Structures are given as structure tokens and as C-alpha cells.
Amino acid sequence: MKFAIVVFPGSNCDHDAYHAAKHVLGADAEFVWHKETDLKGADVVILPGGFSYGDYLRTxxxxxxxPVMVPLLAFAKTGGPVLGICNGFxxxxxxxxLPGGMLRNRSVKFQCEHVYVRVEALDTPFTCVAASGQVLRMPIAHGEGNYFAPPDVxxxxxANRQVVFRYCDARGAVVDAANPNGSTSSIAGLCNEQRNVVALMPHPERACELAVGSVDGLVVFESTVAALTGDGMLRTG
Amino acid sequence: MTVRVFVTLKPSVFDPQGRTIADALHAMGYDGVRDVRQGKYFELDLDADTVDVAKKLADEVADKLLANPVIESYRIEVDEGEKLGSRS
Structure with a gap:
């Protein structure tokens, strides 16, 4: 199986994602420059973190x-797994x-710290080997991660259980004090209705080795492998 | 023709920057400032012969790129002075 990691001008977590896929997981991985018009035969696509186009206008x-967004949209529409991390979200x-938008963090600061998130849905290709309600410790690094969508959305x-990750405390309780940016309903990550497109603000790719302080992000990548090799796809929960 | 586009967060959307500025003004003693909403301002130099054409073009680019309709709304003003060649 092969990961494609899209590189925009200003992406800066592309190498972290590549390292996690290729060297930690041992999967095939390839960078895809944003001007490319195909995804190099990838089975899964990651839109990495960073500051594409310097965050000019809006993130x-x-x-x-x-140009790469054309084949990416087609890939997503046909059920291809897509993971957006931070700027990728x-x-x-x-x-x-995905619905909604990002506002400036309620602190009006760039938040760079480890946070906890609770896995809220296991029936996605990026959470299918996680435990129900599993709490993951991962870093965040963003200024605009305050998720907003109108109440009806x-x-x-x-109702569709599209919230995949929610900010929580170390014990898994979703409380306002554990919400680092003011996101509505403590939403840290979402999926689309088809459940193949998943995105989150925390960085699982930077939490895959003990040397960097946490291995909790591994479950995201291990889920992808399980989903694509048919071992763990889409348990309900 | 010059068109001005003002983009602001929708009234229903919390504006953390506007709130911070309002808090700062209150701390400075400006109690008469009730609230602040921060936005963005664009000046577009358009190749358009009529106000209607300019408005239509500005509306399209504001909707597609300058504003995110999920969280923001926008307002367009056309500077007709340039067309008439008199106003400065």
C-alpha cells in the first residue's frame, strides 16, 4: 500500500507524515507536489500540516x-481514504x-502544546483499530483551530456521528478547560458522510515514536493499514 | 474601475480578535466602545466598463475566494469617481 503526501508551498509537516508512513510504519510513501495532476497511484492521501501559501487570505x-485538488476530489468521491492534518484540515x-470553517483560537494565540483527544468513531479508515473512547495524547500547533459550524450543521x-475526535482531559472527560482553542462542541476532528475523508487539528504524525514524547498517533496510521489490507475495516462503533 | 470589498465574520460568528481589541480599549478607559468586529478590506482594480459589470465580477471573486461564505459575509462598494474621471 502506498501513501501520497501532498506538498503545498508552505507545507512544513510533509516530512513528518512521510517519515511516519515510510520509516515508522514501513509503508510505501511518495511526495506529490501540488502542481501535479495525478496522485501517483496512491491508496491513501495525506494533506499535511503547515502554512500553505503563508496562510494568506485565510488558512x-x-x-x-x-491543480492536485482536482484528482484529490475525484479520489475522495470514489471512496479513497484522505487524511487532513492541521492545515490539511x-x-x-x-x-x-468537510463542513464548517476555522476561526482564530479563542485565546488569540498560536497554541503549541500536547493535548488529549477522545476517539469518538471507529468506523473510519483512520480510527478502525482504536478502542472505543480511546484517549490519545498528541501535539497541536495552530493559530486557527477554533472549529465553527452553524447549529444546524x-x-x-x-446525528451522523461525523465527529471523530473531541478534545478531552487525560481521563477522557470532555470539559471546556481541555478545549485548547474554543472549538464548537470540543470538535478536534471530523469525517465526511461517506466516512472516507477524515481531518483533525492535532498531529498524529508527530506522535509516532517515543523519542518525540508520544506514540498515540500510531493508531491513526495503523488503522489505515488495517483498513486497506482488509483486517479492520469499518467496525461499527 | 476600483471596487472595494469588505469582508467580516457573520454576526452569529464569534470574533476572538474583535473581542480582544474591545477588551483592550475598555482597559484603556474607552467605555464608550460597545463592541469591535474585525474584518478585511480589499481594493480591486477591475477591467470593467460599467458599474453593473464591475459589481458582478467583484461579487463572483468575493464569493469564490475573498470570503468564506460559511463564516463570513461581504459588502461591495464601487468607486464610480474613477469612471467619471472627477472624484478623487
Whole structure:
């Protein structure tokens, strides 16, 4: 199986994602420059973190018009697994694969710290080997991660169980004090209705080795392998 | 023709930056400032012969790129002075 990691001008977590896929997981991985018009035969695509186009105008607003987004949209529509991390999440919101938008953090600060998230849905290709309610410790590094959607959209997301990760404390309790950026309903990660497009603000790719302080992000990548090799796909929960 | 586009967060959307600025002004003693909403301002130099054409073009680019309709709204003003060649 092969990971494609899309590289926009200003991406800066592309190498972290590549390292996690290739060297930690031992999977095939390839960078795909945003001007490319195909995904190099990848089985799974990662939109990495960073500051595409310097965050000019709005986070992800310009990257979403990159040529690579055409094959990416087609890949997503046919059920191909897509993971957006941090800026990748913002790009997926701007292009409309996921609903809602990002506001400036309520602290009005760039938040760079480890946080806890609770896995809320196991029936996605990025969480299928996680335990129900599993708490993951992963780093965040963003200024615009304050997820917003109007109440009717939030209602639909909850009804469809599209909230995949929620900020919580170390014990898994979803409390306001554990919400680092003011996100509505403590939403840290979402999926689309088809459940093949998943995005989150925390960085699982930077939490895959003990040397960097946490291995909790591994479950995201291990889920992808299990989903694509048919061992763990889409348990309900 | 010059068109001005003002983009602001929708009234229903919390504006953390506007709130911080309002708090700062209150701390400075400006109690008469009730609230602050921060936005973005664009000046577009458009190749358009009529106000209607300019408005239509500005509306399209504001909707597609300058504003994110999920969280933001926008307002367009056309500077007709340039067309008439008199106003400065």
C-alpha cells in the first residue's frame, strides 16, 4: 500500500507524515507536489500540516485551488481514504469536502502544546483499530483551530456521528478547560458522510515514536493499514 | 474601475480578535466602545466598463475566494469617481 503526501508551498509537516508512513510504519510513501495532476497511484492521501501559501487570505483558502485538488476530489468521491492534518484540515474545509470553517483560537494565540483527544468513531479508515473512547495524547500547533459550524450543521454532524475526535482531559472527560482553542462542541476532528475523508487539528504524525514524547498517533496510521489490507475495516462503533 | 470589498465574520460568528481589541480599549478607559468586529478590506482594480459589470465580477471573486461564505459575509462598494474621471 502506498501513501501520497501532498506538498503545498508552505507545507512544513510533509516530512513528518512521510517519515511516519515510510520509516515508522514501513509503508510505501511518495511526495506529490501540488502542481501535479495525478496522485501517483496512491491508496491513501495525506494533506499535511503547515502554512500553505503563508496562510494568506485565510488558512487553506488558496491551496484549495491547487491543480492536485482536482484528482484529490475525484479520489475522495470514489471512496479513497484522505487524511487532513492541521492545515490539511483547513484545506478540506475550504474545498468543501468537510463542513464548517476555522476561526482564530479563542485565546488569540498560536497554541503549541500536547493535548488529549477522545476517539469518538471507529468506523473510519483512520480510527478502525482504536478502542472505543480511546484517549490519545498528541501535539497541536495552530493559530486557527477554533472549529465553527452553524447549529444546524453541528446537529447533523452529531446525528451522523461525523465527529471523530473531541478534545478531552487525560481521563477522557470532555470539559471546556481541555478545549485548547474554543472549538464548537470540543470538535478536534471530523469525517465526511461517506466516512472516507477524515481531518483533525492535532498531529498524529508527530506522535509516532517515543523519542518525540508520544506514540498515540500510531493508531491513526495503523488503522489505515488495517483498513486497506482488509483486517479492520469499518467496525461499527 | 476600483471596487472595494469588505469582508467580516457573520454576526452569529464569534470574533476572538474583535473581542480582544474591545477588551483592550475598555482597559484603556474607552467605555464608550460597545463592541469591535474585525474584518478585511480589499481594493480591486477591475477591467470593467460599467458599474453593473464591475459589481458582478467583484461579487463572483468575493464569493469564490475573498470570503468564506460559511463564516463570513461581504459588502461591495464601487468607486464610480474613477469612471467619471472627477472624484478623487
Amino acid at each position: 487553506g483558502a488558496i491551496a484549495r485551488f491547487s 483547513q484545506v478540506l474545509l475550504e474545498v468543501g469536502l 453541528i446537529e447533523t454532524l452529531e
